[in-house]
Amino acid sequence: MSDLPLIQADRAVPPPAATTTTRGRGRRLRLLSGTDRVVITLMVLVPLLLVVGLVWLPAGATVLLSGTNWDGIGPLGEIDWVGLKNYDDVVNIYPPFVPAVQNNLLWLAALFVVATPFGMFLAVLLDKEIRGSRFYQTALYLPVVLSLALIGFVWQLIYSRDQGLLNALLGTQTDWYGDPNVNIWAVLLAAGWRHVGYIMLLYLAGLKGVDPSLREAAAVDGSSEASTFFRVVFPVMRPINIIVLVVTVIESLRAFDLVWVINKGRNGLELISALVTQNVVGEASRIGFGSALATIMLVVSLVFITLYLFTVMREDRR
Amino acid sequence: MSSATLTRAADTAPPPARRRPLRPARVVLHVFLAAVAVGWLFPILWAVLTSLRSYEYTATHGYVSLGGWTLDNYLTAWRTAEFGKHFLNSVYITVPAVLLTLFLASCVAFVIARFSWKFNIALLGLFTAANLLPQQALLIPLFRMFTEIPLPAWMSDSELLYDSYWGLILVNVAFQCGFCVFVLSNYMKALPHELYEAAMVDGASVWRQYWQVTMPLCRPALAALATLEVTWIYNEFFWATVLMRTGDKFPVTSSLNNLRGEFFTDNNLVSAGSVLVAIPTLVIFFLLQKQFVRGLTLGASKG
Numbered sequence: 001m002s003d004l005p006l007i008q009a010d011r012a013v014p015p016p017a018a019t020t021t022t023r024g025r026g027r028r029l030r031l032l033s034g035t036d037r038v039v040i041t042l043m044v045l046v047p048l049l050l051v052v053g054l055v056w057l058p059a060g061a062t063v064l065l066s067g068t069n070w071d072g073i074g075p076l077g078e079i080d081w082v083g084l085k086n087y088d089d090v091v092n093i094y095p096p097f098v099p100a101v102q103n104n105l106l107w108l109a110a111l112f113v114v115a116t117p118f119g120m121f122l123a124v125l126l127d128k129e130i131r132g133s134r135f136y137q138t139a140l141y142l143p144v145v146l147s148l149a150l151i152g153f154v155w156q157l158i159y160s161r162d163q164g165l166l167n168a169l170l171g172t173q174t175d176w177y178g179d180p181n182v183n184i185w186a187v188l189l190a191a192g193w194r195h196v197g198y199i200m201l202l203y204l205a206g207l208k209g210v211d212p213s214l215r216e217a218a219a220v221d222g223s224s225e226a227s228t229f230f231r232v233v234f235p236v237m238r239p240i241n242i243i244v245l246v247v248t249v250i251e252s253l254r255a256f257d258l259v260w261v262i263n264k265g266r267n268g269l270e271l272i273s274a275l276v277t278q279n280v281v282g283e284a285s286r287i288g289f290g291s292a293l294a295t296i297m298l299v300v301s302l303v304f305i306t307l308y309l310f311t312v313m314r315e316d317r318r
Numbered sequence: 319m320s321s322a323t324l325t326r327a328a329d330t331a332p333p334p335a336r337r338r339p340l341r342p343a344r345v346v347l348h349v350f351l352a353a354v355a356v357g358w359l360f361p362i363l364w365a366v367l368t369s370l371r372s373y374e375y376t377a378t379h380g381y382v383s384l385g386g387w388t389l390d391n392y393l394t395a396w397r398t399a400e401f402g403k404h405f406l407n408s409v410y411i412t413v414p415a416v417l418l419t420l421f422l423a424s425c426v427a428f429v430i431a432r433f434s435w436k437f438n439i440a441l442l443g444l445f446t447a448a449n450l451l452p453q454q455a456l457l458i459p460l461f462r463m464f465t466e467i468p469l470p471a472w473m474s475d476s477e478l479l480y481d482s483y484w485g486l487i488l489v490n491v492a493f494q495c496g497f498c499v500f501v502l503s504n505y506m507k508a509l510p511h512e513l514y515e516a517a518m519v520d521g522a523s524v525w526r527q528y529w530q531v532t533m534p535l536c537r538p539a540l541a542a543l544a545t546l547e548v549t550w551i552y553n554e555f556f557w558a559t560v561l562m563r564t565g566d567k568f569p570v571t572s573s574l575n576n577l578r579g580e581f582f583t584d585n586n587l588v589s590a591g592s593v594l595v596a597i598p599t600l601v602i603f604f605l606l607q608k609q610f611v612r613g614l615t616l617g618a619s620k621g
Contacts, residue, residue, distance in 0.1 A: 036524040040433070043425035043528070044441070047495055050422065054460065054492035055448040061459035125351060132348070138607070139355035142362065145603045146596055147553030147571050153592045154365045156585070163585040165364060168382050193361065246450075254452045257555040261575055276454040280461055281560050291458050298455040305450045309443050312500075 059298060066291035086292035097293075100270035103184055107191065107271070108252035115192040116248055119199030124229060126200070127207040141201055143194040148257035155190040156262075180268025187258055187269060195251065199244060206240035207233070239311055246308040253301055272297055362596075369590035376586060391590035398587075401570065401594055408552055408569040408598075410483050415490040416547045420540055422491065423498030428528045430499070431506035432514065442503060449496030453556050460489065464561055481563045489561065490551050498543050505539040506532060545609040549599050570595050 032040070066086055068079045090097050122140060126133050143151065158165045159176035167174060176186040210233050218228040234241070256273040259265045265274020272293055279290030368381065375386020395401065426445060430438050464480035474482030509532065517527050533540075558572035565573070574595060 032524065039524045040429055044429050047422035047426045047499075048441070048444075050488065050492045051445060051448050051495055054489055055451060055456060056444070058456035058459035058463065059451060062455055065458060122351075122354065125347060128347075130344070130347065130351075132351075136351045136355045139359050142359065142600075142603070145549055145599045146362075147555055147599075149555040149571055149574050150553075150592055150595055153574060153588055154361050154596075157365055157368050157589050157592075158361060160585055163376070163381060165381055168380055193358070197358070250450055250452070254454075256454065260555075260559070273452060273454040276457060277556075277560060280458050287458055287462075294452075294455040294458060297452045301450065301452050301455070302447075305447045308450065309447060312446075313439060313443070 062291050062294045062298060065287055066295040068288045068291075070287045071285065082288065086288045087296075089289060090292050090296070094289075096266075096270045096275055099268075100265075100272045100275050103269070103271055104252060104255070106184060107188065107255050108249060110188045110192055111195050111248050111252055112245075115195040116199050116244060119196040120203045120244075122196065123200045123203035123207060126204060137200075137204070140197040142197065144197045144201070146194070148191070148194065148255075149261045151190050151194055152187075152258045152261040155186070155193075159186050177262050178267070183262070183268045187262065191255065191258055195248070198247075202240060202244055202247070203237075206237045209240075210236050242307065242311040246304045246311075249304045250301055253297060365589045365592050365596075368586055369593050371586060373584050373586045381585075391586045392594065395587050395590040395594060399573070399591055401591075403566065404568060404570040404573040405598075407483070407567055407573075408571070411486050411490065411558075411569050412548055412551045415487045415494070415551050416544055418487065418491045419494045419498055419547055419551075420544060423495045424502050424533065424536065424540070425528070426495070426499045427502035427506055428532055430503040431509075432527070432532075442500065445496040445499040447496065449493060449500075453493070457560060461560060476563070480561060481567065483567070485561055486557055486569075489557050490554060493557075494547055494551065498547070501543060502536065502539060505536055509535055541606075542609045545602060545606045548602060552599060 067081055067083060069082045069085075070079045122136075126137055146154070156164075156177065161167060161173065161175040161178065164176065166172075166176060174182060177183050214232050214236065215228055218232045223231070254273060255271055256265075256277070259269040259271055259274055260277070263269055265271050265278065276290050276294045276297070279286045279293065368376070369391050370387055370389070372386040372388045372390065376383070379385065423445075426441070430442055461480070464485050465478055467479040468477055469479055469482060469484060471477055473484060476482055479485040479488075513531055513535075514527055517531050522531065552569070553571055554569075555571050555574075558569050559575070562568055562572065574591070
């Protein structure tokens with residue numbers, strides 16, 4: 001599912017021969033033969049049709065459908081436009097909406113305020129070329145290769161009311177996944193467990209790209225390790241920081257698998273993504289209404305995707 | 319590219335003077351990291367441990383105990399949950415999807431990296447952003463579309479794109495293409511342009527420049543991407559959950575949810591099932607960890 005950029009994460013080192021290649025490339029295009037032109041067109045067109053057809057068109061259609069009262073059954077011609085009524089209903093007469101927004105924000109806050117700084121902190125420690133670094137890195141990264149659905153199951157062994165480790169150790173009878181007062185926190189711990197390793201990897205790559213002479217200069221000036229990090233290293237990693245920010249926002253917005261395997265996003269675990277799904281594949285197929293929820297997700301994510309694209313593309317041209 | 323990487327690596331290599339006696343700060347650091355690492359591994363180890371014990375034993379002695387070792391949970395889980403079939407379903411979806419993603423993405427990346435025309439940036443943005451959209455935001459039209467598109471019976475017994483492997487493969491490819499285009503185009507941009515000049519002098523067509531000049535040079539990036547994509551598509555849960563109806567056709571990650579009902583009261587079985595599902599990704603991770611690391615260092619030197 002939803003893992004985001006890993007490999008291209010760091011742009012701190014500029015590409016060697018970027019300027020000459022750009023100039024060279026521009027000249028060649030006119031010299032191409034007919035077959036070559038056809039080949040180039042196909043090479044772009046086939047993947048483009050797939051991505052436009054299966055990603056961008058549906059995204060646009062979602063926005064359009066959010067203005068209708070379509071029930072998903074009748075022909076498209078019978079659709080009635082209802083304007084912003086669906087949005088009005090979502091906000092005002094749909095009880096799970098407010099808890100879902102709160103949970104999504106809580107998810108973001110937990111990943112951003114706790115998991116992300118912790119992952120960064122671990123990356124800084126592991127960047128020091130200490131012995132056993134490989135082992136520590138592997139241990140921390142391991143949860144990232146597991147699916148979030150699976151993580152829901154693995155943590156069930158700890159959280160289960162009757163057979164879980166946590167209750168056995170604490171002598172409590174809490175249903176960690178079932179009790180609507182605590183289950184979001186239990187789930188966030190599991191989600192954070194995975195997120196920390198991911199962030200650590202992104203920052204490890206980022207730290208390797210920081211020019212060592214910067215740190216040496218700071219050390220010569222008598223700067224402490226902490227202040228070197230916050231005043232020199234951290235600002236230099238600006239592109240990585242923005243990528244991590246976007247990754248975190250998008251992960252919190254897209255969060256789905258974990259709550260869906262637990263209880264389909266009900267009873268304390270409401271998330272916008274789960275509400276959309278419930279409205280489409282669940283008992284009640286309310287297309288227009290579900291589309292309004294989906295459009296909200298789409299708009300929020302597009303803001304951050306744009307920020308991301310600007311960051312990576314600017315680094316690209318440098 | 320390689321010379322830059324080499325010099326940087328040499329710069330950061332620890333100087334011999336680092337062999338100093340263990341300072342207290344180092345001890346604290348190691349204790350802290352070891353504690354975190356053990357804490358991080360614990361949930362996985364706990365699952366393995368639980369899966370190896372009999373339900374009867376843990377029911378009477380509690381889970382915080384030792385004993386009741388058995389492999390029966392694995393046999394039961396394998397049989398009741400029909401893991402063999404579900405693993406095979408995952409293979410049917412993952413292998414074609416990864417190959418197709420890498421092929422299509424490398425085509426686009428090649429054109430973006432090799433030729434400059436005014437849509438380059440827009441194209442790159444279009445692909446990259448597609449990978450970042452929330453899947454649920456596309457669900458409604460896609461769901462409807464898949465139930466409208468017919469397939470011949472030999473391709474799908476539902477005779478629709480909905481509830482067929484083809485549909486899942488396509489949607490995974492469409493979604494993952496963006497990420498691979500982005501990584502590969504960056505990688506290809508760093509290849510020396512002289513290569514193409516030489517190829518042009520030899521009269522190589524665009525296709526040959528792609529297939530015989532560029533692709534072999536991209537092997538490290540392709541290997542790293544293949545590793546990541548196999549993991550991600552194998553782990554994919556959402557699309558299979560909503561675009562599949564027949565339980566028998568679910569890939570293993572999404573079939574987990576069905577197992578939950580069957581294993582409801584038996585955590586030892588749940589853990590055995592979880593371990594079974596995790597094994598392929600763990601094997602890939604441990605065998606190909608270098609690919610992950612190489613992927614990262616490739617990114618760090620941009621290219």
